Amino acid sequence: MNNFVRIERSVVLGQCVYSSEDLSACETTAKGNDASLLRFLCERFLRGEFCEVFSDERVKELTKVSFREGCFDQLYQKCANYLGTDNSCVRQLAVLLIGASALKLFIQSNWTGPAASGSEEIFTDVTGDECHRLCVSELEINGEPSYHLIEEPAFLIVAKAFLLSCRRLLSACSTADWWAYRCAFVHQLVLLDRSFSLYKEISERLSQVEESTFWAGDDDMSHKLKMQFLMEAAMAHLYYFEVTKCRSYLDKAKLLSHFDFELTGALGKRTYHQENALSQLVLSVQRKGSCVEDLQPACPLVHFPKNLPLKDDTIMNEIKFDHEVSSNTCLAPEEQCLILTTCILNKNISAPEALRDEEMMAYIERVLSMPLAWSVQFSALFQRCRLETKSSRRVERSMSQLQGLVDAVKASEPHAGIRQELFFCTRSPSVWDIEKELGHLFFSLGATKSALDVFLKYELWEEVISCYTKIDRRDKAEAIVRRLLEQEETAHLYCLLGDATQDPQHFEKAWEISKHTSSRAQRSLGLMHYHKKEFKDAIPYLEKSVELNGIQMNVWFALGYSAMQVEDYPLCVKAYKRVVNLDSDSFEAWNNMASAYIHMGDKPKAWKVLQESLKCNYEDWRVWENYLLVCADVGAFEECIKAWHRLIEIKGKHADGKLAKILVKVVSEGIPDMHGKPGSYLKPKLLELFGRVTSGVTNDADIWYCYGSLYKLSREEGDSSEEDTERMLQFFQKSFRCLSQKQNWEKDVDTCSEVLTRSKELLECYMSSIESIPNKQRRHQLLSSARITMKGTLAIVDRHKANFTSEQLQKLEPMVNSVTEKLEQVTALTASCD
Template identity: 30%
Template sequence: MTEDPWVTLVSAQDLPTLRKMLGDLPNEQLLQIAEKAFSEVICANFAGGSVSSPPPSFLSTDFAVSELKFDLIEPYLNVRALPLLLIAKIAVLDQNRLTDTSPRARLLAFRILLLWQKILREPCAILKDLMDKYAQRIELDELENEERMQYFLEKANALLGYYEYEKCSDYIQRALEISGLNLELAGKMGKRTRFQPRDIAQLVLNVISLADGDVKTVSLSPIQLAVMLAIFRLEWRSEHCDELFMEKADAYLEAIIRQRRCWSVQAAALLARCELERTRNRRVERACAQSELICKLMDGVDDETPDAVKMMRTDLVLASGLEPFWNAHVIHAETLRSLGCTAEALLIYEKLQMWDCVIDCFKQLGQLEKAEALIRKLLLERPDDSMLYCYLGDITMQTSYYDKAIEISGDHNARARKSFGFLMLLRNQFDSAYEHLRRSLELQPIQLGVWFNAGYCAWKLEHYADAVTCYHRCVSFEPEHFEAWNNLSAAYIKLGQKDRARKILQEALKFNYEHPKVWENYLLLCVDTAQFEQAIKAFHRLLDLNKQQKDDEVLEIIARNVLRICDEADDEQSTADAATLKADLVKLFGRVSAVQSLSSKAWKAYASLKRPKDGNVEEAEKYIQLLERALLADSNKPNWSKDVELCCSVLSSAIELATERLRVGSVKGGDAVKQAKSRVRMSLKPLITIAKKECGGQDPQSSDEKVVKVKELLEEADRLLLEASQ
């Protein structure tokens, strides 16, 4: 009877001996050992299983951490069965003969790398390069459809961890095509819970199998459910989390959870729902109870399920994106904090040794001195741990602790530089802050908040090109970060690239459609770049958000330019486009004037759009009404006659109104002429009297342009009054 090779491995006394033993094994046995070790790590950290294959005695967790870390990017401290992952890594990744000859080994190598990344505290660029390398060597033609779908989903989840959303979407789409599913969101009336007294409108997900002649599928396979979960997860990470998204999330997750086909997919969907619902008052208690239950199952607490059955739970763990047990505990702890149970969450974080979260809890409880005492106690045990000095700096806000962390780590601690930079930013020392943040990004480029703050510092230092670079990286990591989009647009404006800035703001509005300040900036950029159709739409949206939105100067500029476009139109198409643009602007003016008062300039701009080009009397009457409102807007202001500029505006409006009234009266003929002259006399005479009383006494020899203008307007008004009196 052949001896189990694992028994031989356990006798190894050091790493070179272990490597030699693994190197001497036949390929098939080596692959079996790697698969066994890999499966046990998955089972222990995701499914609550116990380790049935102990590692060699020399292979402690601390030793495995030292072998699996990248500088200061270390595995999470409490990873279970970590030595087994090291064995799998040595067997597959360090043995080129296996991956050179076995397609199965190449696929396993990719999965080992993905699991390795999941247990690290931060994303690692080196692992990403290795995953890409092995992914290129995987022969898809040799995989069955389900295996291919599983690999595509695993690859998508790997890319999601590195914020590569477009590539992630491509892999999910490839998996969806193989699955033969068509997913459609639809509205229907129904009850969300059994306690709901009546049906309400809700969003549901219709899943249609293309293979079954477009018949609605009742039961889906686990891999099909994993595809649906991947689609949801991508949208969650790349879209703005508003009410519409929450409705879509409910539809996707309910459709997955209702099926109950696969433990890992079910657990991943439940955890995702718990994370979403922890901020929703009506559902937070359910989220707390369900996340606690999943944590117990992952820890093997109150779970008498045999290990063989628990091993079956590992199917599709990486494809479903299921979080390891410590992240499940974090979701539970955050849900407890949402319920106000901060002390209970604190106990969970202490058990997980997540000291930054522990500090946050102490801050929330107003017991920061306890956090400081805890970190100082840990420093006595681990005086060379640079991260502990970072935590102490966060608590005390003293730069000396960050300096110490930088010194101990040999300036390889990205967290120390980041925290130092944030502290300098709080103190408005932008130059120093920018220096520290840039160094942090050199050490660890995958940091969303650091890129954003570095961009802000660059903006303050007037390094606008650097700010553009930072904000571009920021939005590539989190497309829904509309503040970064907005700031990126502002940086482009400073660089004189207004058209590009406008397009950037268009992207920002996709992720936050309700932000009035962004819409206002977008409106101004549209006007600056002569995109008047978009400017009109933006103004409508601002009115939707705030009915009292006032910007008469913008309305006047748009009106002036639209009239110019109409005058310059020289062919049938441009004339039609100009007419459509003018009609849209007239609708906007009508909407604005219905909900708020306009300035005289705005009324004149509105009137200019309605000025008749032919002898249409009805249109002329509307034009006169708008001119009357323009005159009233100025003449109703107290003491208008004492302000030379305002006096000019009143007289100019009165003259334009009188001229149009006399013109329309002459067109109508008969009594209309008398009525027009009478109305001109009634409106002009008191205005002329007041204007002469206040402004007419000015020195007639004055060279002031405004005084001269008033004199000319009074002469023109007198002429019209004389004409109306005849």
């Protein structure tokens, strides 16, 4: 491994892991001032003194440009000129360090603290508020604006120029793609919505980093680099709803880390007044290899974000377990990130419920039990705050903890370098995210004025409008937005005005002002029609919105549903395919896509799609019901029987007479399944299924008839016992009883015809099978029962002849005569048994 790679590894990790010999060896290849500049940049960067970097005249020479003459072009040109005169590894590394320092300063200003400055000298022709406004505007991408109160936006512009625009010029730097990804992701975090172009950039850079070899090796440093990359990649994909990719990276990280963790139960007490220990959720951690040793916090714990205790007179601050659980297993900070990211993933893909929150709390408490990295502690506390807002006994701590996190950002210690270790591996909130959460907490507690004060202070206009809308004061929201529009007209503000007034003209105005680039404007117009159930009108706007920004999962879903409502099934499939590409666990999207395929007549595809839907949600009876029917259509008869069993497990009972008849026909005629196997092999499984169905549903004539038909089939095949014959007769009798107990069957000619047909079939069945029963007394008993039932049926038909027309009576007369004839034969058989 060469000296430059070791230095780059240190820079990526934010930890000094190179030796002075590495730096000296690099300096020997440098010319003129380059050696001292490289040493200066390395030392300042790894000490977290990022502001010092931009106070150096040599750095100022590279970064000072005129904004109005094209800041990105000028910064790129300065880098190109600097590298062009002597395109050495030293100079490329210097450019990378300057760009990384700018990115770190931007993160310091908006996420981790302490407050930073120094960007005022970057642009020579603009200063103050004007500079800030122009920088924020410059960071807009494809019509997606950034949050307008970000601090020191000039640093992000420098970082983008040096790390993204100049990436191809840094061919000697092994970590250029990694830093380019980080820069693009930070830019995404300050946008008000997800950007498709940044998504593509991030995906490409992550692929390049994954294919690189600079982290090859089995040493501790290589292990740290691999873990950090896997965690960063997982977090990025989770941000874009790509659950499958996120989980894949987490699985790789878990495999690499050589430890297992799972939720389990342990006896303990949660409340002060609890007398008996009960099973409590806890995250059990087991290390496979040797223990991690010499783990120390990155700085004194007094400088970490404070973990405030729970001051409640009932619930304990921590669960008191009867026996010590595996919390003494030491975890490296990267491994804590793995647990925390797994927690966030599970939270995102699970429906909100009390059990889910308890599970998440077990993950978070495990991370908080051993503070090692500032950013991990910060992120874990924020996630706990979000969970505790729903608990009346914990909400007070949540409120205090959120304020404590704001105070931690403002504190002067520790330095920025320590705060930003593992920053990209955690879901650390920005300052405005914390304040937004605090505002939502106030609103949920009914403190509307306090919530509005927070939202107004940080100019979170969407939250302000939402807040006023919820208290039915849209007029105030409108007044605020109109006042802002008097200062500056932007597409985003017109969209907000449309939200406040629900007037589509404002969204149209936003579309025009953005020069037809605002996906937000088209989305709002489309969703306005969608919520009014004007699906045909919604589709063009929704299509245009996803054309401009293809990672709006909610818009793709709305487009798919709208297309289904207007019977545009190819568009419906296209939209839902995009939804499941973004979130493969969206069972509703899979299910709706299957429905579209069914309407298109492509049932084999529908069958495969429904299988994916069931992987996402194994408990939804509606999906299983669709799957059951499609299985029958495509010839997956064994799967059909399994699906029926599953429906009974979920619903308690389920009957489908039509499907039962199909399955009996498959068995009786040996109809081949989708694999070409004759269906006769399914008879034992079908008998088991009908037994389970009839235990829950006792009044379905078709089910009892099909059940009896299976035993009749066994008799015809010569594979039945006396007991089977009795079962057959019993099930046919129950089927007939269910049919004849239908209300007013005797007044409807079709139902009456069906009863008479079944009567004839039942009598024939008795006559053909009664010889199989050797006991004369039992034969007499069965035949007598059938005779009495049929005589009663004929009597009912005769009493209600007046309900039918002469034509209907002509239709029924042959049936009545046929049943009468069979009844006489049964009567004779009964007499022979005496």
